[in-house]
Amino acid sequence: MNFYDYAVTTPKGEEVSMKNFEGKVVLVVNTATGCGFTPHYKDLEEMYEKFHEKGLEIVDVPCNQFAGQTPGTDDEIHEFCTLKYNTQFPQMKKSDVNGENALPLFQYLKSQKGFEGFGHGPMALAMGAMLHKIDKDYKNNPDIKWNFTKFVVDRQGNVAARFEPTAPMKDVAACVEKLL
Numbered sequence: 755m756n757f758y759d760y761a762v763t764t765p766k767g768e769e770v771s772m773k774n775f776e777g778k779v780v781l782v783v784n785t786a787t788g789c790g791f792t793p794h795y796k797d798l799e800e801m802y803e804k805f806h807e808k809g810l811e812i813v814d815v816p817c818n819q820f821a822g823q824t825p826g827t828d829d830e831i832h833e834f835c836t837l838k839y840n841t842q843f844p845q846m847k848k849s850d851v852n853g854e855n856a857l858p859l860f861q862y863l864k865s866q867k868g869f870e871g872f873g874h875g876p877m878a879l880a881m882g883a884m885l886h887k888i889d890k891d892y893k894n895n896p897d898i899k900w901n902f903t904k905f906v907v908d909r910q911g912n913v914a915a916r917f918e919p920t921a922p923m924k925d926v927a928a929c930v931e932k933l934l
Contacts, residue, residue, distance in 0.1 A: 757911040760859040762813060763847045765828035770846070772859065775811045777909050779933045781926070782813040782863060784851045786823040786901035787834045794902045795839035797923035801930060802843045808934045809909070812843035815860075817851050820901050824848060851898045860898065863905045867916035868896035877920045908933045 757780075758773045772780070781801070786792060802812050816831045818824040824831060828848055835841040851860040871893070872878035885892040885899055892899060902919035906929050914933060917926050 755862065757862065757907050757913065760857075760862055762815060762849070762857060762859055765832065765845070765847050767847075770813075770844070772813075772911075775813075775907075776911070778809045778811050779805075779909055779930055780811045780813060780907040781930060782815070782859070782905045782907065784815050784817040784860070784898055784901060784903055785835075786817065786820065787826060787831055788823040789820070789901040791900070791902040791919045794919070794923060795835055795841060797927070798843070799839055799841050801923075801927050802841075804927075805930060805934055806843075810930055810934065814841070814843060814845045815851065815857065816845065816848040817898075817901065818848060819850055819852055819898075823901060851903075863913055863916075864896040864898065866913035867905060869893065869899060869918070870916070872899075872918050872920045875920070881918075881920055906930060906933065 758776055761769045761771045763769055783798065798812060802810065816824050826834065831848065832845050835845065850856050872881045881900065900919050904917040904926055905913055906915040908914045915929050
């Protein structure tokens with residue numbers, strides 16, 4: 755199977771096939787409304803506004819698996835994002851990205867780009883220390899480690915990059931722009 759064989763569901767229960775995004779650059783991200791990384795929504799929206807006409811699509815999948823930081827309903831999450839960050843990109847149904855109920859799309863993405871570390875700096879050290887308490891073996895599995903992990907898929911459907919939430923958003927934007 756490849757990226758275009760997967761689908762996600764909207765809050766209204768409609769399936770969105772990744773095939774709809776053939777020939778585009780797609781950024782797939784698991785999000786949260788009550789996380790220290792939630793301000794990434796601002797950068798995501800700026801990227802969407804800057805690059806959507808050039809072929810960028812964002813697949814936003816709210817997820818409540820990390821410290822319960824997305825407790826609201828799909829409607830509450832959407833309202834928060836549109837009012838606070840003026841998001842215009844489509845939001846999918848709140849879903850799991852790890853475990854037995856993980857979306858098949860995320861299982862695929864993780865199989866293509868595993869965890870390669872949090873990078874450097876205080877936030878990377880803090881994330882590593884926190885995760886070590888939760889899962890001593892976290893470095894050795896491809897699971898999503900926290901909210902706002904981003905996968906960038908190129909125009910041919912290849913998973914080109916994985917960015918942990920600690921990665922600078924300017925690096926994510928540079929990767930997307932290069933692929934456009």
